[in-house]
Every structure is written in structure tokens, then in C-alpha cells.
Amino acid sequence: MRIELLSPAEMGEADKRAIEAGPFDGIGLMHNAGAAIAREVLARYPAAGPVHVLCGPGNNGGDGYVVARLLAESGAAVSLWASGPPRAGSDAAIAAAECPLEPLPLADFSAAPGSIVVDALYGAGLSKPLDGEAARAVERVAGLGLPVVAVDLPSGISGDSGRATGPAFYAELTVTFARKKPGHLLMPGRGHCGEVVVADIGIGDAVIGGLQVRTFENGPALWLTALPVPDVDTHKYRRGHVGVFSGGPASTGAARLSALAAARSGAGAVTVLSPANALMVNAAHLTSIMLRKIDDTAELEAFLAERRPSALVLGPGFGVGEKARDFALAVLGAQGGVEGLVLDADGLTAFRQQPDLLFAAAAPKDGPALVLTPHDGEFARLFPDLATDEVLSKPERARKAAARCHGIVIAKGPDTVIAAPDGRAAINANGAPWLATAGSGDVLAGLVAGLLAQGMPAFEAACAAVWMHAEAGSHFGPGLIAEDLPLALVPVLRALIAEP
Numbered sequence: 001m002r003i004e005l006l007s008p009a010e011m012g013e014a015d016k017r018a019i020e021a022g023p024f025d026g027i028g029l030m031h032n033a034g035a036a037i038a039r040e041v042l043a044r045y046p047a048a049g050p051v052h053v054l055c056g057p058g059n060n061g062g063d064g065y066v067v068a069r070l071l072a073e074s075g076a077a078v079s080l081w082a083s084g085p086p087r088a089g090s091d092a093a094i095a096a097a098e099c100p101l102e103p104l105p106l107a108d109f110s111a112a113p114g115s116i117v118v119d120a121l122y123g124a125g126l127s128k129p130l131d132g133e134a135a136r137a138v139e140r141v142a143g144l145g146l147p148v149v150a151v152d153l154p155s156g157i158s159g160d161s162g163r164a165t166g167p168a169f170y171a172e173l174t175v176t177f178a179r180k181k182p183g184h185l186l187m188p189g190r191g192h193c194g195e196v197v198v199a200d201i202g203i204g205d206a207v208i209g210g211l212q213v214r215t216f217e218n219g220p221a222l223w224l225t226a227l228p229v230p231d232v233d234t235h236k237y238r239r240g241h242v243g244v245f246s247g248g249p250a251s252t253g254a255a256r257l258s259a260l261a262a263a264r265s266g267a268g269a270v271t272v273l274s275p276a277n278a279l280m281v282n283a284a285h286l287t288s289i290m291l292r293k294i295d296d297t298a299e300l301e302a303f304l305a306e307r308r309p310s311a312l313v314l315g316p317g318f319g320v321g322e323k324a325r326d327f328a329l330a331v332l333g334a335q336g337g338v339e340g341l342v343l344d345a346d347g348l349t350a351f352r353q354q355p356d357l358l359f360a361a362a363a364p365k366d367g368p369a370l371v372l373t374p375h376d377g378e379f380a381r382l383f384p385d386l387a388t389d390e391v392l393s394k395p396e397r398a399r400k401a402a403a404r405c406h407g408i409v410i411a412k413g414p415d416t417v418i419a420a421p422d423g424r425a426a427i428n429a430n431g432a433p434w435l436a437t438a439g440s441g442d443v444l445a446g447l448v449a450g451l452l453a454q455g456m457p458a459f460e461a462a463c464a465a466v467w468m469h470a471e472a473g474s475h476f477g478p479g480l481i482a483e484d485l486p487l488a489l490v491p492v493l494r495a496l497i498a499e500p
């Protein structure tokens with residue numbers, strides 16, 4: 001799988017370098033792009049009524065002129081609507097000159113029911129919200145309920161951020177070129193794209209490789225080789241030991257969900273670290289998972305020294321306060337052995353007044369890795385300036401947050417972004433809304449810790465956990481509750497670790 005996600009600027013650069021490298025010049029790439037779209041339209045809508053191709057003034061429109069010509073040559077009934085002529089001397093102007101159809105003014109756009117729309121108004125070059133005749137065309141197409149095939153991106157959607165700053169088409173199918181763009185995976189863009197097909201238009205892998213892209217679609221290709229598989233001669237403590245802090249007697253379930261997920265991920269041993277007053281309730285619900293009393297920092301330090309856990313989860317159901325801060329700082333300051341700390345939920349909120357205290361503690365390079373798993377609300381508590389910066393895309397926010405906290409940030413949601421301080425970012429797109437259920441995040445936190453404990457590098461562990469969690473949830477589907485997720489991980493792991 002080709003997992004790089006190209007920003008519109010990187011796509012422009014790829015285009016330029018591909019033209020320099022040959023064999024295709026600009027109009028050659030445009031012919032390939034138009035041919036790929038025409039092929040998809042003919043394959044998917046073989047009995048289609050009239051096809052209406054809407055062309056903008058740039059190269060996205062240029063692709064549209066190629067599509068219109070090819071569909072007309074194949075015998076389809078095609079109408080061409082343009083918002084104005086392409087710039088003289090551009091590739092789009094060549095494509096328009098090659099197209100025998102006379103464009104009608106976009107302002108007059110109308111279509112009969114049963115028609116299909118090819119949206120070639122704006123793609124990578126979208127620079128402002130759609131307005132005027134383009135906005136009206138979006139409205140009319142939606143009003144008529146016509147299926148839309150988008151060229152590169154549905155017009156109105158930013159390829160960088162997935163945002164719709166104004167009206168935007170809802171496509172049934174989006175055909176993009178060379179690689180997906182972040183806007184195909186980020187919300188609301190993903191919801192506008194329908195199915196996304198990536199067409200090869202002659203931009204080689206070497207060209208993409210030369211761009212040093214730092215944004216990826218999350219999937220096994222990004223981390224499978226780092227996924228821990230036990231050696232034949234392993235023993236349970238070599239498979240990693242995870243400690244999960246429990247809250248008080250009325251809020252212990254979240255920690256047990258994390259603990260179960262850590263165990264299912266393959267950690268050899270998991271211990272719930274419980275305050276004395278919650279030991280009985282935890283004991284009543286734990287079997288393979290161990291239990292230990294920890295009420296203060298001294299007891300925590302004794303546990304770290306004696307039992308040498310390799311990763312810890314702090315936050316689910318824990319309670320917000322000084323104890324959460326003290327424990328997190330004690331884990332981050334632990335000498336040797338601890339691979340990582342996953343801070344979730346209350347563990348994040350506990351630092352809302354003094355986020356710098358947390359970030360400074362995570363700064364030393366030889367200390368435990370810090371992984372933060374905020375949903376939008378928690379993100380805003382730790383990074384209020386980034387959360388309210390309307391210019392930043394979700395990956396840009398997560399990257400800046402990761403650099404600031406010296407840790408991995410898992411910015412959760414339907415389009416979870418995982419970012420590392422070194423600038424890598426992955427966008428996850430295999431989730432489903434069934435995952436939006438109480439306790440689902442607790443399972444994710446445990447899963448990350450389980451992988452960290454087994455020695456997986458933090459960015460890869462975070463990406464793998466997010467993908468497996470989403471895969472388990474979307475396979476399970478309707479009726480999912482968080483208790484189901486740890487067991488639902490089993491078939492996902494089995495498929496990933498299957499013998500070749």
C-alpha cells in the first residue's frame with residue numbers, strides 16, 4: 001500500500017518533478033488523469049444517463065475537458081459547463097482546445113434526474129470558499145440528488161485540512177492521482193469524498209520518495225515490521241509488564257478495560273495499581289490480571305523498583321488532582337526500565353493548569369516515552385492556543401503539540417491523528433462510529449501501553465494501537481460496548497500475525 005499523503009503543495013512539486021523526469025509532460029499527465037476518471041465513470045455507471053462535466057478555470061477543469069472529450073468519444077451523452085475559459089497557455093487551455101464540446105455557462109447549470117455529475121471545478125488549487133455560480137452548482141446538484149464523481153477532491157474541500165469553508169460537493173466517488181491527500185481522510189472531507197480511488201497517472205514512486213513526505217495513512221505498512229511477536233523461548237516478563245492505575249471504589253472499571261486491552265495486545269503481565277479503598281472491588285473483577293495497592297508516591301516507587309513494569313497507563317477513571325500529577329511525574333522520572341507512560345483522560349486534565357510541568361518532565365531523551373491520548377476536549381485543556389488556531393489542520397495541531405510535549409500525541413476522533421515530535425504524522429481512517437462509546441478510549445490507552453511494554457517504538461505502537469482498535473470496533477459493528485473491544489482484538493491480531 002502506498003501510504004504517503006501528499007499536501008497540495010507536495011502534489012504540485014511531484015507534478016513538476018515528474019514532468020522533469022519524463023516521459024509525460026503536463027498535458028500528458030492531464031490526459032492520463034482524465035482517462036482514469038473517464039474509465040471509472042464508464043465502469044461504474046454503464047447505463048448512465050447524460051453526464052454533466054463541470055469545469056473550473058484551472059488544471060482541475062483541464063482534467064474535466066479531457067473527461068468530457070473521452071466520454072463523448074465513447075458515445076456517452078455529455079454536457080460541458082464551464083465557469084470561464086482556462087488561462088491562455090496552460091495545460092488546461094490545451095485540454096479545452098482538444099475538446100470538441102462547446103462549454104455552456106456554469107451559471108445556467110441544470111440537469112435532468114438520472115444524470116451524473118463530474119465535478120472538475122476545483123481540486124488542489126482551492127484557495128477560498130466556493131461562491132457565486134460554483135456555490136449555486138453545488139446547491140443544485142444536491143437538490144437534484146445527482147451522483148457526483150469528483151476529480152481529485154470534491155470542490156470546496158481543502159486537500160490540506162479536509163475542511164469545507166463554504167459549500168462543497170458530496171461525491172459518491174473521488175478519483176485522485178498518485179497518492180491520497182490529507183483532505184481525503186480528515187473530517188469533514190472524508191465524508192464528502194465517498195469512495196476514493198487513487199489512479200496512477202505516471203508519477204513514479206521514485207518521485208514521491210524524493211519528496212520526504214512526513215504524513216501517512218495509518219495502516220499495517222507503517223508499523224507491521226515493528227509489531228511484537230513472542231520468541232519461542234520467551235517468558236511472561238520478557239513480553240512486557242504493564243501497570244494500570246485504578247481510580248477509587250466508584251470508578252475502577254476504566255482501569256480494568258485498559259488492563260484487559262494491554263493483556264490482549266500480548267503484554268506478558270498486567271497489574272492494576274489500586275488505592276486501598278478500591279482493592280476489594282478490583283479483586284472481585286480480576287482473574288489473570290494482578291492487583292497491587294498503591295496509595296502514594298513511595299508505594300509507586302517501590303512498585304517501579306521491585307516489579308520493573310515496562311509501561312504504565314494513568315488517567316482512565318483516576319480522578320483529577322495532585323495525585324495524578326505526582327504519579328505521572330514519578331513515572332516519567334523513573335530510572336531505567338520504564339519504556340513509556342500513556343496519559344489519558346483524567347491524567348491529561350490533571351495538568352490543565354500546568355501543562356509545562358508535564359512537558360518538561362518528558363523532555364529528557366533517555367526517560368520513558370510519553371504518549372498522550374486526548375479527545376478534542378482534553379486536547380484543548382493542554383494546548384488551548386493550538387486548539388483555537390483556526391489556520392492549523394488537525395495534523396499540524398497534533399505535530400505542534402507533539403513537539404511541545406516531547407511525546408507522541410494521539411488526537412482522537414473519527415479521524416484520529418498520531419503525531420511524533422520529529423514531525424511524522426499518521427491519519428487513521430479505518431474506524432467507525434460504533435467506537436464512540438464510553439470506555440472505548442480506555443481500551444485504546446491500554447492497547448498502546450501493551451505494545452510499548454513489548455518494546456515497540458512509541459510512534460509505531462501508537463499507530464498500531466489506533467488502527468487495531470478501529471479495526472476491532474468496525475468489524476464488531478452495531479451493539480459494540482467497550483467491554484467487547486479487548487476480545488474483538490483477537491481476530492485483528494491473528495490476521496496481522498498470521499504465518500506467511
Ligand SMILES: NC(=O)C1=CN([C@@H]2O[C@H](COP(=O)(O)OP(=O)(O)OC[C@H]3O[C@@H](n4cnc5c(N)ncnc54)[C@H](O)[C@@H]3O)[C@@H](O)[C@H]2O)[C@@H](O)CC1
Nearest residue numbers: 015030033058059060122123124125126127128129130152
Ligand atoms: N500531479 C498533479 O498535480 C496533477 C494535477 N492535475 C489537476 O490539477 C489540479 C490542480 O490544478 P490547479 O493548481 O490549477 O488548481 P485548481 O484547478 O484546483 O484551481 C484553479 C485556480 O482557481 C482559483 N480558485 C481556487 N479556489 C477558488 C474558488 N473557490 N473560487 C474561485 N477561484 C478559485 C485558484 O486561484 C487556482 O489558481 C488538481 O486538483 C488535478 O485535478 C491533473 O491535471 C494531473 C496532474
Ligand SMILES: Nc1ncnc2c1ncn2[C@@H]1O[C@H](COP(=O)(O)OP(=O)(O)O)[C@@H](O)[C@H]1O
Nearest residue numbers: 412413414431432433435436438439440441442
Ligand atoms: N465517530 C467516530 N468514528 C470512529 N472512531 C471514533 C468516533 N468517535 C470516537 N471514536 C473513537 O473512540 C474512542 C473514544 O475515546 P474517548 O473519547 O476517550 O472515550 P472514553 O473516554 O469514553 O473512553 C477514540 O479512540 C476515538 O478515536
Ligand SMILES: [K+]
Nearest residue numbers: 119122153155
Ligand atoms: K474537483
